[in-house]
Amino acid sequence: MSIALGKYAAVVLGSYAxxxxxxxxxVGFSLWRDARMRRALEAVEARQRKTDG
Known part of the structure; x- marks a missing residue:
């Protein structure tokens, strides 16, 4: 399937890009933030396990 974009090809393809x-x-930011929050949560849980004995 080929779409003829004519003079708008650069604008349309640039918009898609x-x-x-x-x-x-x-997506990358979400994955990075998830990893950072997971590490922070693990640190807090480890501290709690230490103090709870």
């Missing part, structure tokens, strides 16, 4: 990059950035 920008959207894909933004989505990849959001």
């Amino acid at each position: 920008a959207a894909i990059l933004l989505l990849m950035g959001l």
Whole structure:
């Protein structure tokens, strides 16, 4: 399937590229934040286990 974009090809393809990059950035940020929060939670739980004895 081929779509003829004519003179708008650069704008449309640029928009698709920008959207894909933004989505990849959001996914990457979410994964990074999840890992950071998981490490922080593990540290807090380890501290609690230490004090609870």
